[in-house]
Amino acid sequence: MAFSNKKSTILFIFAAALSSLLSLINVEATSRELQGAAAAQRSEEVDPTLKRLCFSAEFPHECASAVVPFMESGGTINAQSVLQAGLKLLAQRCLKAIEQAEKLKKESKSKEMTDQLNFCEDQYRTIGNSTKQAAEALPAREFNKLESQLGSMVTAINECEAVFPSGKSPIRDVNLMLKMAVKNNLNIGNFVAMPIIINT
Structure with missing residues (x-):
């Protein structure tokens, strides 16, 4: 039992x-x-026009999601407005990159690492200045200047990453986020310079 x-x-x-x-x-x-x-x-x-524009970008999902908060509410969505938003996004990421470099410098116990981070911080400030110039070139339709400024940003990011030994960069993710924004802006910039009709 x-x-x-x-x-x-x-x-x-x-x-x-x-x-x-x-x-x-x-x-x-x-x-x-x-x-x-x-x-x-x-x-x-996501607005259909924004989707179609971002589909042409190197990082389409990043384009469609990241630029939305920087778009003007109720404004027209076209290549120029998307690029304007993309440049605002890039400016914000530059500030965050500088903040991250400063934070890592405070934590660093190596002079070599501090020097490398100082170099990258200078590159980020250069990118920030180039972003301002690109934003000024856009409404003036100075497309050569716009492309030149954006292209120089990719070089600056690559030079920052190159100062660290392969696979040892403490700010690799920061550089990746910057590069994604820059390359997408370059892609969208092509539509601003050579307008095409995008059906909604």
Whole structure:
């Protein structure tokens, strides 16, 4: 009789554990479904013209998501307005890059590392100045100047990364975010210089 009660208790505990596990699986599955639905909704909310412009960029998903907060509310969406937003994004990332370099310098215990970070910080300031000049060239339709300023930014980022031994850069992610913004701006800039009709 005691064995029977013990067996019933074990079966009850097993059933309860199985029920909890199934509930957990259902919750995780529901969570994934909700996340997928939210992502799909965000994708659908992106303006069709912005989608088509960003599709031509080297990093389309970065273009479509990152420039949206910098777009003028209710403004016309075209290559020029997207590029204006992209330059604002780039200016913000330059400031964050400088902040990150300053933070790493304070934490650094190596003079060599400090010197490398100082060099990169100078490059970031150069990129910031070039961003201002590019922003001024855009409404003036000085496309050669615009392309030149953006092209020089890629060089500056590469030179920063090159001062560190291969795979040892402490600001590799910062440089990647900058380079993504610069290259996308270069791509969108081509549409500003050579306008095309993009159907919505």
